[in-house]
Amino acid sequence: MRKQGGGLAWALVGPTLLLLVAFNVFPLLWNVLLSFTNAELVGEGARSVGGANYARIFDDPLFAAALRRTALFVFVAVALELVIGFVLALALKRDFKGKPVVLTTLLVPMMLSPAVMGLYWSLILNGNYGLLNQVLGALGFGQPQWLTDRDLKFWSILLIDVWTWTPFMMLIALAGLASIPQSLYEAAAIDRASTWTTFRRITLPMCAPLLGLAVLFRATDALKQFDLVMAITGPNDGGTQTLSALLYQVVFRDGKVGLGSAYAILVLVVVMALATVFTRYVERMRGAEASA
């Protein structure tokens, strides 16, 4: 009973699509226009400057540094989240008493506001009175300045991100593990496959498609890392400035809207490239599901 659309169908989907165009597509196009001007946050009279903003960015050491830092962040954070999440999922595979409580507790961090938790983490990570250093001290380890040490603060932010998003990977890994038919393991047991072989030949490849989806999901998010950087160091810190933080600094602190818009467009191109890979991936997975 899939009816030809007509008026009712458009009346149902129309408002949503219109709003998305008004608040996403339209501002985006506007942003492209702004990126070719010298517009400022305050004051009128923006002039066209052609491609000067883009030319400037490619010579800008700050942009290059932020780009490298963001890439490192995405790569390391997502990899850690994937590995730890997968290990946790493996540990949770079998049933045990109290599993629902443990599982739900493990999932909570990803639901909490990074901005609020970031601020709160700066209490735990404080070098002088933070809980982490007190525990480390009691165990006889060194007590680094997590938040102020030039080389460390980037990694502290990354660890908070790992704390927040590992549950997400764990959740998806659990779904992947649950989808593996028990019969495969039984067959492996008959063949006397070692634990390692079973893991490498059955568990890992069967989970891979879902984990791939999770990695893409996380990567596009991590690429936009902003909240934690703001909470821990602010946007203008030479050790932690990610692309989003740089963009914020340029637009809202320096007031250079034109230049900031050019940054935004470049960031967007990268994000959208990843997002396209993601949607293709979803389409392919759905196609495989439908034909299976």
Added chain:
Amino acid sequence: MKVVRVLVLVVGFCCAAVPLAWMALSSIKDRADTIHAHPKVLPVPGTPAGDDSIAFAPTLSSWAELAEVHAGAQASFWSHLGNSVIIGILSTLCSVALGTACAYGFSRFRVPGASDWLFFVLSTRFMPPLAVVVPVLLMYRELDLQGTHLGLVLLYTVFNLSLSVWLMKGFLDEIPRAFEEAALVDGYTRMQAFVRVVLPEARTGMAVTAVFCLISAWNEYGFAMTLNSSDAVTVPAYFAGLAGNIEGMPWPQVAAGALVFVAPIVVFTVLVRRHLLRGMTFGTIKQ
């Protein structure tokens, strides 16, 4: 193997739970106890101030001070929480209503280019907020929406549409068409069938979708901070504003406030735990 498994779970559990437990403890401390050189773990009434043991005297003063206006902010925590509640609830209602209608259209009618439209909707989820915030800001200046509740409600409504459309599409697809067909045969109009037959069946889906929309609006920071400086500042932006506090961070109040702020989210997480996978992946993965 079993030892490793238990160890992994214990460590993981502690990593997730200890920061939250510490938050609760910090909220009943004196400021001096939150920044004490020794960890203050044990609430013991009557512990003298400046004591070097792990005991501290619990106090509820930080909870009372949530009503105070701190340096770096313009209103008390409660008033900002009020903003979060209003903006969160209104935008959630709008998102779920629009998203359900839209998802129903895509689920039951042949809309030309449906698949492309759906992926367009999904792609808006990946848009970096900072890539659209400047034009939105300029637009809001023209429309006098800057710093208003309505401005953020609108923005979060749109921001959550990708989530609500995709989640609701999944839930609606699972409702057998036979239900509506029977209703149509009984003389209902399409709209009546939707409202009286489909919507009641989709209650769970709508509740789950609402929870995820609410959480996403509740936690949002980028827009909240850039579009607002006064009237409609939500809690995440308020907390961020405290970070530059010259009097030093009021840690017990931050802990108490953060606890109030995250407690409903923890409750919601428990309530929707069966649907977490769906919600977090926009329905692209189903259990």
